[in-house]
Amino acid sequence: MKVVICGAGQVGYGIAEKLASEQNDVSVIDSSPNLINAIRDTLDVRGFVGHGSHPDTLALAGADQADMIIAVTLYDEVNMVACQVAHSLFNVPTKVARVRAQSYLRTHWQDLFSRDHMPIDVIISPEVEVGEMVLRRLSLPGAVETARFCDDHVVVVGIMCEEDCPVVDTPLRQLTELFPDLSAVVVGVQRENRLFVPKSADALLVGDLVYVVARRDHVRRALAIFGHEEPEANRVVIAGGGNIGQYVAENLEKRQSRAKIKIIEFSRDRALSIADRLKRTVILHGSALDQQILREADIQDADTMVALTNDDEVNILSCVMAKKLGCRRNLSLLNNTSYPAFAHALGIDAYINPRAVTISKILQHVRRGRIRAVHSLQNGAAEVIEAEALETSPLVGRPLSEVDLPPGIRIGAVYRGDTVITPDGSTQIQAKDRVVMFAMAERVRDVEQMFRVSLEFF
Known part of the structure; x- marks a missing residue:
């Protein structure tokens, strides 16, 4: 191309x-x-x-x-x-x-x-894309990363395995036996800077970042199984009242009637401007690095600190300070691609990379074949791809146990009609099914080939 x-x-x-x-x-x-x-x-x-x-x-x-x-x-x-x-x-x-x-x-x-x-x-529109990503993270605070597919019926979440994670050291095949009615599949694991597709005999370790594909109504249960039962954030402090901060506050006001929102904005003119546009949000003029301002924002009672300024260092430090002052969780915007690797060690619970969000949106239009959505992971090391199966696809008409999928690819969900199917060896993909799959970067071309219209089709 x-x-x-x-x-x-x-x-x-x-x-x-x-x-x-x-x-x-x-x-x-x-x-x-x-x-x-x-x-x-x-x-x-x-x-x-x-x-x-x-x-x-x-x-x-x-x-x-x-x-x-x-x-x-x-x-x-x-x-x-x-x-x-x-x-x-x-x-x-x-x-x-x-x-x-x-x-x-x-x-x-x-x-x-x-x-x-x-x-x-x-x-x-980066502001809208990133703003929506922030809102999804606030609704699922236990997730480090989220993406939605199949008209929002399928959700991909990144979950950190902490010390108190109940399923650590449990082989993945055993998870299926323990929770047979859970519509969720572990498709990828990030361990010590290495991302891979796990086998059924693999067990999860403390410190792993696990990527799970789940039916939307099973996401909270999947998070709970991994030890994350944090309630949805209702008390939110936002550092930075720019376009993204304003978008998040406006939509929290519309979508959560009980939400208590406060914005800390450094520019006096901008603070006055957003104060005129927002109805229930309290605007504080000052620096998010000022402990006095953070206390004025009642940071010790907040569920989540969301740092959305244009300065990565301000975002990181304000999140760390907020946590020290008693805030339960934090979420930081990080533009520098080298920072996410250190985010967890610095005390950042979750982060969003605006560049990665924008690139993911563009990639779905670059990919060949019937690709409907793409979400890039770990600076492009892997992708979660939603694709529509054609009659000529090698996946169609055979049980998945008989399909020779290349290593580095894992199918997480099949969306047929209005139903989400959790795949197993007996599942047969049909033409027009929408398939959500995890693919390592070097396997993306293989996925494109699986969902391309072949000449024989005509």
Whole structure:
């Protein structure tokens, strides 16, 4: 696949890195010579210095041959114009744009991005995506990571095995015997910086991060089995009243009538602005690193501290301070990809990487075959993929015990009609089933092949 990426910042770099590692033909455009030099030096991509919305720059980058353009510069308008130019002058089939300003995304303007006006196939709004991820974490506080598939009927959760985890040292096959009616499958384990697909004889150890695919109504029970019975957060303190902080507070006000929310915002002007927009949220002007301000926010009585500032160090330190002052849990936004490896050791209960959220959203449109959703794990070391089975798929029509799945792939759930099926050896996948599977990065191509339309189909 030939892809043109406009923007060589964190997200653009991350997408280029992922696509280049899969032997795609990638061109990256950015107005910063330093960013382009860095991306040329480290990745197997072509770099072009220039404006991503200028026709001559797009032509140099090979837009006339491109299968897709992904516009993720810092400016919404540049991203939108780049897609328009790619469509009008170069007839690029798939156009993806990152659009931050919520004004463009209002439902009554939704016709703006139609083919007749501004032809953008996929709109990515990082603030909304990350905000929704925060809200899901608050509703399932025992989970380190969450993602939803199959119209929200299937949930993937990352669960940390603590010292008091009841199922430590228990072989996975025994878990199935102990909880036969639990609709959940362990699909991946992160142990000492190594991510792998466990075998049925493997046992979990203290310190493992376990990825579980579960039916939505069985998620809380799965968390409880792993020793996490934390109730949903009702008292929330948010550090940072930017777009994400405001989005989270607005939606908590709408969705949880009993929620008590407080925001700590460093900018006085921004504090006044969000105070006018939020109805039940208390706004405190000050630094989230000021213990006096944290005490004013009643941090000692809070269920969760959510740190959503633009500064990773402020997020980490405010979460650690909040925990020391009596807050039960914390959740931090971490942009730096090297920080998550140390998060748990520093006292961070859960974290969200905005870049990973955005990249996951884009990957589902890059993947070949009938891929409906993708969630990237551990900086791209593995993916959870939802795909639709076709009649020609090698998975269809045979018991799973007879299907020769490559190592590094594990099926977690099958969604048929409105029913979630927990797979076992006797399960037979049918055409049009939606399959949720965990795949190590080197096996993603195998998954794509399983769900591609073959020529014989026609």
